[in-house]
Amino acid sequence: MLLRHRAILRLWLVLLLAVPASAGALQNIAAVLPSIICLLLCDELPDDSTAPALQNRGGTTTLAVNQAAAPINFTNNGGGILSDCTVSPPLPAGLSVSVSANGATCRISGTPTETVAAASYTITATNASGSDQATIMIEVLAGFPVSGRALFERVPTRTGPTQLDYDAIVAMPIRRATVQLLDSNGAVIDTTQSDDNGDYAFSVNPNQAVRVRVLAELLSETGPQQYEVVVVDNTDADSLYSLTEGSATLASARAVRDLTAGSGWDLSADAYTMPRASAPFALLDSVYEAMQDFMQVDANIDFPFLQINWSVNNRTTFGDESIGEIGTSFYSADNIFILGAADSDTDEFDDHVVIHEWGHYFEDNTSRSDSIGGPHGADDRLDMRVAFGEGFGNALSGIITDDPLYIDTAGPGQAFGFPLDVDNNSVTNPGWYNESSVQAILYDLYDSEDDGPDTVSLGLAPLYQILIDEQKNTPVFTSIFSFISALKADNAGQASAINQLVNDQSINGTNIDEQGSAETNSAGVANVLPIYTPLTVDGAAVNVCTIANFNNGGDINKLSNTRYLTFTTPSLNEYTVTATRTSSNYGVTDPDIFVFEKGVLRILSISPDANTESATAALNAGPHVMGMQEFNVVGQSGSNTTACFDVTVSTAP
Structure with a gap:
């Protein structure tokens, strides 16, 4: 067939060259000569002696609004020299189908002008010997989707012996964290939140260089169940931890970008040799789990701001928290501090420790x-x-x-x-x-x-x-x-x-x-019961005694270091509370007085005066509770450590 075509073409070339060289004839020859030469020299020629045989386009072709589509060609395993290409249903606005330049197949091209959900389109190719059809799925989006999954490596605990089990590290989803899309300059383009599977998604302008950053932050600012939790480095000016792609790369259709925060542990070295990127997200996950359990029993619960302070420098030395001298993991005033010093004490993967401290936050706020x-x-x-x-x-x-x-x-x-x-x-x-x-x-x-x-x-x-x-x-x-x-x-x-x-x-x-x-x-000792001693306003003094039987030295939070008293004020007025030493078997005392109304501190009297304490303040009508503490019990211990005081409450003159 190829030889017959070439023989015919050579004959046509001879005849054309024999035509008188008029201007019009030369123009006609010039118009067809390139095609004739191509047909003579090309190894493969379109062939209309057999019907087309188009192949379907697999998957979904994703295009973006107002972005020129790269030509979409259909593989044709049959005859060429197509006479027509059609489509049903009509393509998205701005796209069209046509016969390719060499006549061998069908091609979709153009610039889509509106978003269209994924749909199937049937292309029909026709030549002199017949026709064939192929299908293609096309969707037109406002921008290319960039999506992925954010994960962190959790190191589980184990017993026998008690330790972190680095042989059983598991990748877990970073749940409900703030996820940002950054441009090549680091500016935030868009923000979303990962779901409970760690999945996130953005829509990006085609061919825009972007990268993804996951913040160690839980944030819900609207509707019921609002919360804000951040994990920061208290030894680096409270900088927020994050997990970021290394560099910005061009967005493309259906780009998948998964991120994993590693534990930093090297099994072969049996040590931390890499950044401990997963620690902040492990802390965040433990807190999220706690919040979730309470949100399931109260559809309207809100959680006030919480800052979790973690650093590889956080160690068991007490001192300056800004350099990591936190002493222990603890909660204080909407802040949780967590130990992180490797080979000493790390608590980021000790989820019970983290939730324990969160429990103090819950009590304090909810x-x-x-x-x-x-x-x-x-x-x-x-x-x-x-x-x-x-x-x-x-x-x-x-x-x-x-x-x-x-x-x-x-x-x-x-x-x-x-x-x-x-x-x-x-x-x-x-x-x-x-x-x-x-x-x-x-x-x-x-x-x-x-x-x-x-x-x-x-x-x-x-x-x-x-x-x-x-x-x-x-x-x-x-x-x-x-x-x-x-x-x-x-x-x-x-x-x-x-x-x-x-x-x-x-x-x-x-x-x-x-x-x-x-x-x-009574724990087997005197001066423990009754737990509360009643006082009468303007009544006689009552005598209570503090003890240090159960102190470990330096304590002031053991049984009966503080004695509890109750009284009821008849009206809003100023009242005077007084504690005066009546006896002590270890020398000078320093009583302190704390008066509360349903958990609200109304009187705080902690002067250094020896053996007595007194304060006057306005109190509402109703029940109040007093804690009378002997400050010098600090450093005392043993059974021979009793101090007794007369306590009164009276209407101020």
Whole structure:
């Protein structure tokens, strides 16, 4: 066939050259000569002796509005020299189909002018011997989609031995974080939020150089359930952590850009040798998990601003927090500080530790905590306010993770630490003053498994309701007494099971009230009971004694370092509160007075005056609670450490 075509073409060339060289003839020859030469020299020629055989275009062809489309050609495995190409249904506005320049196939070209959802189009190619069809999926978008998934590497904890398990690192989604699209100069073009799978998506102008940045930030500013959480480097001017693509690259159709924040751990070196990029996102994820659990039981809950301070420089030295001397992981005034010094103590992957500290933030902002903080341990006999706060934090970590095993790793290679079972009902020194008793009670109230004295399974919602209502508004100090008495009142059908659980911790649950007035557990020493001593305005002085029996040296947050007193003011007026030493077996004392009205500090009197303290202030009508603390108990310990005081409250003259 090829030889026959070339013979014919040669004959036509001879005839054309024999035509008299008139101007018109020369123009005609010039017009057709290139095609004739191509046909003579080309190895492949369109052939109309067979029908076309078009191939379908796989996948979806993505185009952008007002951006010229690169020509879309269809592979033709059949005959060429097409006479026509048609399409059904009509192509998106601005696009057309035509026979290609060499007549061999069909081609789509043009500039789309409006967005069109993905749709199938049928192309029909026709020549002298027949026709054939092929399909193509086309979508026209306002811009090219740039999407991907943001992940972080979590290093799980383990026991036997207690350590971080670097052999079991798992990539997890960065959930609900702020994701930014940057141009080549680093300017923010667009902002979105990753979903619960870590997925994000943008629409980008075609051929624009962009890169993606994920911020260590949770932000919801509209509607119900608002929150803002950031993770910053407290040793670098509180700079916000982020995960960013290395350089800006051109956007193209359906570009997928996945980002993973690595742990920084090198298994072969058995050490951190790379940036610990995943740490801020692990912290963010633990907090998000805690918020999620509460958002599921309250559709309208809001969480005030929270800043999490983490750095590889955060170490167990107390001092300047701006250089990492934070001492321990702790919460204070809408800030959580987390240890990060490798081979010493790192807490970013100890999710129970992180959630424990978040629990203090929750109490401070959504519920209420009267805890005075300070050092504490599993067997300590604590100020009851501290016992409840720390026990709540431990229990909450088990509730949020649905894992009662609290693990805190530390040491060289993060290969040491300790486990703590918050579901353990066998407590040393059980009682209302022990955080281990509190955590066991609270976790058992929540969990669905019955064990030992635990036959109650309330879930989170009833506990949450007490925390944001009765516990928040109690006229006395927050403690296991105020919590359990309210819980029983709200869940009368479970009262017997709750009593059993509380009684098992050597706390009188059967006759409990918010003041613990029926309590008989004195920890085996004097000057502990009654828990609250009533005062009468303008009445006689009452004598209370502080002790340091359970101090570890340098403490002021142990059992009966502070004595609690209650009084009711008859009207809005100025009142004077006074504490005067009556006896002490260790020398000079320095009493301090704190008066609260439903958790709000009304009187703070902490002068250095020896052996006496007095203050006058306006108080509303109603119940008030006083904490009378002996400051010089700091540094005291042992049974021979008692100081007694006469306390009065009177109407100011």
